[in-house]
Amino acid sequence: MLSTFITQWETANLAAFRLFSQLVAQSAHPAGLAGAATDPGAWRALTRTALQSAQQYSAASQSALDAGWREQRERFALTGAAVAIKELAAIHADLATRIAQGHAQHSGALSDAAAQYLDDLSRSRNATDAAMAFGRFATDLQAQSRAQALHAASVAGSVSPALTQWVEKHLADGTTDTTDATNTTEPAQ
Known part of the structure; x- marks a missing residue:
């Protein structure tokens, strides 16, 4: 059965190929048709019309x-989005800078307290002096930790208003103000 199907399929393809070959031969050389004459001008006109149609289609498509691109570009408001991203990056940079400064100050203060404790220990005459030195050290650690916690709370407290202001400016109603791209607001300190 399969061989019969393959034979029929080959025969049908061969017949289609012969008909296509005859059509091409008659189109290129219509002299074989009754009353037809080869006209190179007609072929040039047909080719020119096809090329002009293709050019017009290509121009219209482009x-x-x-x-469509201009419409989408305006809808996305890319300039305003760029400004919004820059302002958000400025908020992030300010936050990172303030956190790093606070951490460096805290580390320096802890190092100073540890150095002072060791210095006090080196000068202690007895266990009471050593205990008092440790008490000063513990008090210094507590004060520095409190100062660091206040600084962290201050930084964290300033992030919310800065982000809220950024959100209200750039995301509140879905539009972005692109009139003043150089005016960037600093986050609250």
Whole structure:
């Protein structure tokens, strides 16, 4: 059964190929047809018309693509998005700078307290002096930790208003103000 199907399929393809070959031969050389004459001018006109149609289609397609891009570009408001990203990056940089400064100050203060404790220990005459030195050290550690916690709370407290202001400016109603791209607001300190 399969061999019969393959034979029929080959025969059908061969017949289709012969008909296509005859059509091409008659189109290129219509002299074989009754009353037909080869006209190179007609072929040139047909080719020129086909090329002009292709050029017009290509120009119209490119024009429609360009118009669609401009419409989407305006809808996305890319300039305003760029400004918003820059302002958000400025908020992030300010936050990172303030956190790093606070950490460096805290580390320095802890190092000073440890050095002072060791210095006090080196001068202690007895266990009471050593206990008092440890008490001063513990008090210094507590004060520095409290100062660091206050600094962290201050930084954390300033992030919310800065982000809220950024959100209200750039995301509140879905539009972005692109009139003043150089005016960037500093986050609250």
